[in-house]
Amino acid sequence: MNNKKTLMGSSIILAMATSLCCIGPLLAIVAGTSGLASNFKFLEPFRPYLIGITGLVLVVAWYQQLRTVAKKEIDCACDTDEKPAFWKGKIWLMTITVFALAMLAFPYYAQSLYPKQEAKGQTNFFASQDVKEINIPVVGMTCSGCEAHIEHEVNGLDGIIMVKADYQKANAQIMYDPAKTTRDAIVNAILKTGYTIKDQ
Template sequence: MKTQENSLKSSGAPTEKIWLGTSLVAALGASLCCITPLVALVAGTTSSLAVSFSWLEPLRPYLIGLTTLVLAFAWYQKLMPSKQVDCDCKTNLKSNFMQSKTFLFLVSLFAAAMLAFPSYAQIFYPQLQGQQTTADKSNVQIVEIKIKGMTCAGCEGHVNSEVNKLAGILKVETSYADGNTLVKFDKTKTDVKQIEKAVSATGYKVTQVNLK
């Protein structure tokens, strides 16, 4: 009878692990296109790593929905009344942490943090300021660079941090929604080619350059 009880208690474990694993993979996939630029910046890498998962962006709503449904189902299973075994055996089995509500709560918290990552990703990027704050008005220029491949606010931070490393940068405003960056700079300290090169170093594709 004890063996039967053990079997009943553990029979749902593999299925539960599969569901939780699915939710974590979906949550990570939903924000992977915003996580990889940060990884690229921290690792000091360039190009493909920053944009290699941008193709996941159109799938983000579906991955969010899948994560939500899987976790909701997991919580339903965890909170629903468990079936009682009709026997006289004692239940002194220690609860498995990975099958506990605490573990499910931690998984849910991590998944929520991953799903919301695009909204706060920019805080992880260095808040660099241009190395120059003023310049002679006759030397000030503004360039708009159209960029393909940005998918979230984290991408904006990635571009801003690279451009701000150049000398002569006065202001940088990047928008993933508009697919561009506006750079105000001192033309005696840097030029459009250097700025374009800095943007390209992030891995995003420069599609157009317009001097204002």
């Protein structure tokens, strides 16, 4: 039974580690320390291996769970009122499995969890005649959660009209009012998230 607990605990830890590079930025924004988010991006190259190990651990845990139940039924055909502990049962293992799958899929729905934030300059967009558009190459984004992290940070600046980060293209496209903010301020906001900017 101790081995089963170890497998269940391992699957939770592995599943969380698999998506920690995406969970970290969201937790950092909630905590108000967005610069800490980059501390977890080192895990991204290991994600495929962590997914595989998580799946293997869950398969072994389910195999042991189902084998233990079958063995008890064979060993004892007598009726017993003794219920197994909740932590050792199928319901708990099912809960862990669902949680692990939710963590593995986190990068695909992370952006929907970020607080909705409109760019501060959108309301005065047509008032300014001098609007600049820049394209900044950003290194380190790995999922839509990373995009949302950068967009959230840049949208916090005055004079931002539009920001669209794209992890596949490794860039952030930004429209802003140069009377209210500067390219340097935008670059600093991106750097504050922990991602780096190419050729800087």
